[in-house]
Amino acid sequence: MTQTQNAPARVNARLGYNNYGKAEVNLMKVKRDTERHEIRELQVRVAMTGDFAAAHEQGDNTDLIATDTVRNTIYGLAKEGFNGSPEEFGKELVAHFVKTGPRVTGGFMEFTEYLWERIQVGGQGHDHSFVRQMPQRTGRVESEDGQTFKVTSGIENLYVLKTTESGWANYLLNERFTTLPETHERLMASYVTAKWEYNEGEVDYDAVWGRVYRQIQETFTDHYSPSLQNTLFLMGQAVLTMCPEISRIYFRMPNKHHLQYNLQRFGLENNLEIFHVDPEPYGLMEGWVERA
Amino acid sequence: MTQTQNAPARVNARLGYNNYGKAEVNLMKVKRDTERHEIRELQVRVAMTGDFAAAHEQGDNTDLIATDTVRNTIYGLAKEGFNGSPEEFGKELVAHFVKTGPRVTGGFMEFTEYLWERIQVGGQGHDHSFVRQMPQRTGRVESEDGQTFKVTSGIENLYVLKTTESGWANYLLNERFTTLPETHERLMASYVTAKWEYNEGEVDYDAVWGRVYRQIQETFTDHYSPSLQNTLFLMGQAVLTMCPEISRIYFRMPNKHHLQYNLQRFGLENNLEIFHVDPEPYGLMEGWVERA
Amino acid sequence: MTQTQNAPARVNARLGYNNYGKAEVNLMKVKRDTERHEIRELQVRVAMTGDFAAAHEQGDNTDLIATDTVRNTIYGLAKEGFNGSPEEFGKELVAHFVKTGPRVTGGFMEFTEYLWERIQVGGQGHDHSFVRQMPQRTGRVESEDGQTFKVTSGIENLYVLKTTESGWANYLLNERFTTLPETHERLMASYVTAKWEYNEGEVDYDAVWGRVYRQIQETFTDHYSPSLQNTLFLMGQAVLTMCPEISRIYFRMPNKHHLQYNLQRFGLENNLEIFHVDPEPYGLMEGWVERA
Amino acid sequence: MTQTQNAPARVNARLGYNNYGKAEVNLMKVKRDTERHEIRELQVRVAMTGDFAAAHEQGDNTDLIATDTVRNTIYGLAKEGFNGSPEEFGKELVAHFVKTGPRVTGGFMEFTEYLWERIQVGGQGHDHSFVRQMPQRTGRVESEDGQTFKVTSGIENLYVLKTTESGWANYLLNERFTTLPETHERLMASYVTAKWEYNEGEVDYDAVWGRVYRQIQETFTDHYSPSLQNTLFLMGQAVLTMCPEISRIYFRMPNKHHLQYNLQRFGLENNLEIFHVDPEPYGLMEGWVERA
Known part of the structure; x- marks a missing residue:
């Protein structure tokens, strides 16, 4: 932890644009209220922006949301919240972190949705069995204030x-x-x-x-x-x-x-x-x- | 190129099972004799077996088929030969190399077939436009004599x-x-x-x-x-x-x-x-x- | 090529920001003027910006540089030009395309450099034998006029x-x-x-x-x-x-x-x-x- | 769960060669008994062979070891057992499952070891900081009786x-x-x-x-x-x-x-x-x- 003796004096530096959060959170939600189940699978990244200079510059973590908490929140809010599109779920997530994190002022949620189709049996899509498709749906929801959102949607593969x-x-x-x-x-x-x-x-x-x-x-x-x-x-x-x-x-x-x-x-x-x-x-x- | 002075004398060694050939040859064949085109796309590996001891042990390449030739042959034979299944094409390839290579006695051909479906337009599959599917078809054709074949077929993804x-x-x-x-x-x-x-x-x-x-x-x-x-x-x-x-x-x-x-x-x-x-x-x- | 009969009239649309070029051009240069050879290996992407609206909107390719030409140029200029850093080579490439393409006004070159070290033999790095290292060097050179450049360098892996x-x-x-x-x-x-x-x-x-x-x-x-x-x-x-x-x-x-x-x-x-x-x-x- | 009415009667079938276990178990062991820490990182697969016909043919899981248990065991035995080479650890694992599983008679352990070197500081390898290397060490330990082992070691990348x-x-x-x-x-x-x-x-x-x-x-x-x-x-x-x-x-x-x-x-x-x-x-x- 000692510094090399002849090292030059450290220059003054400051933090520029930054964010942090959790990436590659793999979530599946199953809707099973009828016999015809529905599934949606997302890989989610959530990143928060705000006043994180103390953590970076002084190593002071006060009031920071742990990235482990970000993961818990994604799964937790999916239970009651992820009922429509992934984009709407993204808005809810970003709004939540702005409300919850004392230092968080904005952020973004990015997702890749893996697409599943019902397995065909006798010309009918099966009630609860699925097969993965190749194309992927993507999206990004960003906000500077937790209230207004810029949404981008996409296709890959x-x-x-x-x-x-x-x-x-x-x-x-x-x-x-x-x-x-x-x-x-x-x-x-x-x-x-x-x-x-x-x-x-x-x-x-x-x-x-x-x-x-x-x-x-x-x-x-x-x-x-x-x-x-x-x-x-x-x-x-x-x-x-x-x-x-x-x-x-x-x-x-x-x-x-x-x-x-x-x-x-x-x-x-x-x-x-x-x-x-x-x-x-x-x-x-x-x-x-x-x-x- | 000099050997380290104190190196121990080389032990007697001999070649065991071996093969060589070309891998990841990416081939597409288009059948365009009617307006309704058909396509097949394969990634092919061909390996030859036989008496290759001289090449390995003495560096004597006499009568060896170059792997570049293997590639040319795969494309060349596909022109007139690849009209049915990839497995039948594999038989033709292996038989060809046994016939052509003075030192070749057998070999195998392995393939991954990438599957394409016609793009749907107005409920109809399009004549000449296709979209890639996720599952892959695989196979392997092996022969010890160029005349009788052991065929394995498969599914991936x-x-x-x-x-x-x-x-x-x-x-x-x-x-x-x-x-x-x-x-x-x-x-x-x-x-x-x-x-x-x-x-x-x-x-x-x-x-x-x-x-x-x-x-x-x-x-x-x-x-x-x-x-x-x-x-x-x-x-x-x-x-x-x-x-x-x-x-x-x-x-x-x-x-x-x-x-x-x-x-x-x-x-x-x-x-x-x-x-x-x-x-x-x-x-x-x-x-x-x-x-x- | 006929349009579906009930399709709505096409909206007026225009081209926004765009670029085109060649990606994943894999180049190795060997310096062999002495017995101690030197190698550098790059994966290069070059993209050009400029007035490409006619190509996009009317299908008029007049004066466009083919992406195949971009590839030829990367290899061609590497022969006499790539003697220093990849960043300097990037400047030369972008400047070249601005000079050459009647419609090109700017562009960027991105690279990943794969790093090689000499194989150690008897405690010495060998003259002409190398082993690949894990970290990668990256960079991007961008210009709006072909004369002034913004350079970014980086590390991956x-x-x-x-x-x-x-x-x-x-x-x-x-x-x-x-x-x-x-x-x-x-x-x-x-x-x-x-x-x-x-x-x-x-x-x-x-x-x-x-x-x-x-x-x-x-x-x-x-x-x-x-x-x-x-x-x-x-x-x-x-x-x-x-x-x-x-x-x-x-x-x-x-x-x-x-x-x-x-x-x-x-x-x-x-x-x-x-x-x-x-x-x-x-x-x-x-x-x-x-x-x- | 009903069978399609016109489906042909099921043929008699039997289980051939089979095995099961856990794959991609990512394990790091840190030796910290002195200030100069040592680390080893393995990706492990363990597969068991034995009499598993009842599970396959009748859906009877009696006496089967869960694959979750295989994972727990790999981490658990690593604590006291993985003090030498991965190959010796593999022997211990396979022997353990033969001893523990009433239906297990043999099996194999495969590993990929990711290699780390000490970070150089002032010409010295650091006590507790490491950087990943590119080549990988591999191996496989197989046994038919849990007592005698066939070991294969290897290099990749x-x-x-x-x-x-x-x-x-x-x-x-x-x-x-x-x-x-x-x-x-x-x-x-x-x-x-x-x-x-x-x-x-x-x-x-x-x-x-x-x-x-x-x-x-x-x-x-x-x-x-x-x-x-x-x-x-x-x-x-x-x-x-x-x-x-x-x-x-x-x-x-x-x-x-x-x-x-x-x-x-x-x-x-x-x-x-x-x-x-x-x-x-x-x-x-x-x-x-x-x-x-």
Whole structure:
């Protein structure tokens, strides 16, 4: 605990933006009031902001909420509170910590929801047996005062692919490092991440999520794509059209390249049949689509 | 490249079991002879066995097939050859390398198939747009002579959960380290891995896979489970009943624990509603179910 | 490509913030001008910003740089250009794309550097043989004009643990959901992520990184820690003291909980000897430390 | 719980090879009897074999050890028992379950040990502060009777690379799918997995592990490698030479390809300087080296 003798005197330093809380709290809630059970599974992170300078600078923990308490609270409030969407539950959580923590003034709750469908038996969804789905629902609820909230919702792990109706042409060709030939026929695939913000007013977050999830897939199918960028924009425009609740939407779309394997060397044709699914590198597009 | 002076004389050593080949070859094949395209995506490993002692012991590569050639061959043969199941493609690959490699006498092909479904538009599956599914199909084709094959097929990433109709009781209770109370009502969940072997004769591997995939889920729903072991056995028995082609089936079933969170400390009841989804440790059961 | 008949008219939409480029470009450069070779391995992402509205909104790719070209350029410029730090290489890359792309006005380059040490033979580092290390160096170089740059450098995968000299006490105790007892003796562990910004002026990025990397570890050892927050602050202060080039530093520090396993139930004492290393949930602290 | 009416009668089935137990039990033991603390961290799996047919076939759990008890036992026995190597601890665990479980006749314990080094302060390893290392130690202890044991030890996550002194030539060249040119100068890299078995007699497992770990690296540096296969063999032979306790050793060595990037297209030379580090596919070699 002694300091090295020749160490320089410590500079004056101060705490900048900071937060703390609990991450990767894995919660499942089962609604079992009828024989047809319902389940929701969330991975939750809660972080609090406020006046935590004493803890950082002087090691004074007075009035701090323990992160273990954050965990207990998430499970505790889920019992009576998590009856609607994860976004509404997030509002309740952040409001609770602002009310409870003497030093807490705001914070955020982030979640990933793992989606389950009923197992099909004889063409019917089973009452109490479920199977995990691939796409994930995400969201973030943030507040500076514990009373007004900024909500963002999203989608992850949505992997889509089309085998025709896409190309890439007319780009900058006469350039030293450009060797890629133009094409009007290729495979196009992306591992879509989306997130969106809301206009003011009441929102049925569960209903909106379902609409966005279906619309993104539908728009992906419905046009010749001259670039992933154009498809990104059209998907955003379609979502804004179908969901008046949404103010703007962001996409992160890697271009998962499927490279036609060179079979000519072996005397074989390859008419867009045999592809190397290249894990890296990938083109990566990010963009927001907003109401004009 | 000089050896350390005082190093002991090298012992006599010889090569034991060995193989080599190419792993993680990512292949997509698109069938586009009608407007309704079909796709199959495999991650393939091919390994060859044979007389490779000279390469290992003397550094003599004569007559060895390069692993780069293995890759080229997988893509090359996929063009005309991969028209049915991945298992049949595996037979073709292994047979090819035995025929081609002067030193190759056998080998195996392993695959993971990533599953895609058509995107739904207006209640119809789209002609050329697809969305990735979570479960994966696996398989392994092995041969010692390039002519007769041992085939194993399997399922991975099948995550199932039931909210009632399972328990764990009547086990060894009076034991120093046993603290778990018995229960007749709990959540049960597992991330099922299955693999199975076949009886002799023709097999429609694609059709069998679909039947096993549905049967595992159905049996999971249809009984009160006194243990994951019993459910494992009943799933195996049901598969053997529905699939006469299968000789025996193996399951690896982690017991993904959902622990009722202790809410009593906060004055709240928890009637199997609020759970901590515990990532570790998990009970792990492995077992083969065979025809009696 | 026809639109569904009853679909509502598309709303007016416009492109907001966006960028595109290439991600996960894996580059190794070998310096072999003497017998003592040197290697550097980077995973690079380059993203360009500028006027890309036509591509998104009208599908007009005119004057766009292909992401394949971005990849070629990274490898191409590395040949003559990547002779110093990855941060300097990043500046060169971003400047290049602003100069080259008619529509490009700015962009950023992000990297993860994988670190290699020479294999020890007879107490000496070998001339041309290396072994990968666990910690990773990160960085980001951003520019709005291709001429002035904002540089951030960082550390990932630095996992530290101390078996004494830490505690957690004096926090908010009389609260409904608080059950954790205070402690003045525990294990403390964190998987440290750091990143820092620079003051104006010349910087030797490689030298600074080494100093930060050592200082974080040293400060971790040198005090009784009443909280991870206090340790975070002290580490930041020490870095600012040792590195006048740095203007402020951020830490993301999960509290990797090591829970004393309850052995009393089996008639055994546990004096901070036997721990469950809990993968989740974890306390998570984020904070900036700045010059006062 | 009713069976579908038209379902076929269930076939007779029986249980084949099976086991069960607990996996991913994360244990840290701290030795704090002097001021210079010592730590060991294991991820443990224990599986029991025996007569478990009643549980599987009839749902009769009588005399079964709960997997929760397996977890408790691992932590409980670690308190007094885990004073030497993980392998010796594994023997104790398996013997315990055979003694304790009325139906248990054998089993195995597998571990991954995460390695920590002391943080360096002023050139000295610190008394109680540690930093995680990249390589991992593995092992498996198996017994059919709880009294005699088969022990396997291993290494994972050892990533080595050399920038010269390796090539690949003289292989089968005149073959339809072979396009790779020969080379006598390339980068060679592998992510080495090793495991080895022991001769009868007392073994100091910790000491042997250290010797193997160093020898693999040293041999990797000390010869011109005409193939990864030859290097695999030489490493095995060197280990057998330095470790008379070891009867045979297995390696799994992916050939992590570093592809010279084609810079000629841009008018640049590339004399083994600029490489694409290709994540897939990779050549994969497996082999045992045994005493002749």
